[in-house]
Amino acid sequence: MVTVTAVRGDITRQRVDAIVNAANNAMRGGGGVDGAIHRAGGRAILDDCIARFPDGLRTGDAGWTTAGDLPATWVIHTVGPNYAAGERDRGLLESCYRRALEVADQIGARSVSFPLISAGVYAWPLNDAIDAAVTTIAKTPTRVEEVVVVSFSEDTHRRVQPQVHRLFPPATEPGSxxxxxxxxxxxxxxxxxxxxxxxxxxxxxxxxxxxxxxxxxxxxxxxxxxxxxxxxxxxxxxxxxxxxxxxxxxxxxxxxxxxxxxxxxxxxxxxxxxxxxxxxxxxxxx
Structure with missing residues (x-):
């Protein structure tokens, strides 16, 4: 069974098999998490995006590339719906997490770090973005053993953590x-x-x-x-x-x-x- 934890930190520094990138349809880099991952990972990620996704990627879908200079082995790119632009089908947001885990299984990743997809410049309401992330991970069958939900700010982390504890309470030690x-x-x-x-x-x-x-x-x-x-x-x-x-x-x-x-x-x-x-x-x- 997958274990899920919430941490505050920089997703580009996560030492996991794969980190998830909140990409855009063009798959050529961008702002926010997307830009940070491309900057930290170097040109190899962009070159792999161009080779693997010549026509970009559909909203709600996911695919992988090398992680370049990042501590991870792979980057799993997924395109979240742009709430600010009128893309408000929660099914597309849930699909991002589901497809990312499916891709993780395909490449053999056993530990994966997620950002909160669409919760940044795409303006998905924060509480619902958190709920979509945690509940979709909980109900998606996967061979991934460890999922880390990474928040850059302390305020966001404090909101994510109770929802993670709700569905994924940590193990307690005997005599504790x-x-x-x-x-x-x-x-x-x-x-x-x-x-x-x-x-x-x-x-x-x-x-x-x-x-x-x-x-x-x-x-x-x-x-x-x-x-x-x-x-x-x-x-x-x-x-x-x-x-x-x-x-x-x-x-x-x-x-x-x-x-x-x-x-x-x-x-x-x-x-x-x-x-x-x-x-x-x-x-x-x-």
Missing amino acids: VGRLFERAPAQMGMRGDSYLWLALRAEFAATPLPSTWFDLRPMVVQAAEGIIGAPLTHTDDPIHVPEFDPGHGMSAGNVLPSWWLDTGIPILIDRFEAARQANGPELSTQ
């Missing part, structure tokens, strides 16, 4: 605090609480369990407050976390502090005590 978050509660306070739950699962994926629940509680509170940027207090006033809001309307992105203090953290403490009694320092993997 993250194991306490393996099963989500049947009912949470608000829709943003499920995102915070997954964010904390990732935060503590490799953190060893403390010796007592007295130490666990402040760990969770401090981490939660750092993620949402506000204190957890006994209040029913929700805290809106923009990064947890995928644009789905009512209560999306809202975290309820009182739920965490009165319900969420007590659940974690109960699991902590049960794990200690059953397995000592080792959490069950069942």
Whole structure:
């Protein structure tokens, strides 16, 4: 099964088998990610584009070239729809991710880095661009083992990461605090609480369990407050976390502090005590 992570960085520096280029129909280089990849990879990428795509590439399709001087072996070029120019069929955007993974399988790439296709100068709405990327990768059969979604800005990365955690929560180590978050509660306070739950699962994926629940509680509170940027207090006033809001309307992105203090953290403490009694320092993997 493919693992997906979100990182902030420069896609041209990703050490993966293949990086994905958000190209244009002409396939001769351009601005944004396209221009950066051509500049960093050198003339070899353009020469290969001319040879392989004499007539360019259709919107929604993908093909590969050498990566030239880049750390990767291949560049997989795909042409996203230009939302600003009226190309607003989400199926074309989804096709970019699907076809890129198909091309990766054809060339034998096992690790692939994607930018957010069409989310730059092509002006696809950011929340929907993120959703199209993550959900399409999730439902596309592939032999690729590792996908990295690369955001250049911190603001974009903070929006991508919760959506990646939603569908691709990272593995947690035995005996870690993250194991306490393996099963989500049947009912949470608000829709943003499920995102915070997954964010904390990732935060503590490799953190060893403390010796007592007295130490666990402040760990969770401090981490939660750092993620949402506000204190957890006994209040029913929700805290809106923009990064947890995928644009789905009512209560999306809202975290309820009182739920965490009165319900969420007590659940974690109960699991902590049960794990200690059953397995000592080792959490069950069942």
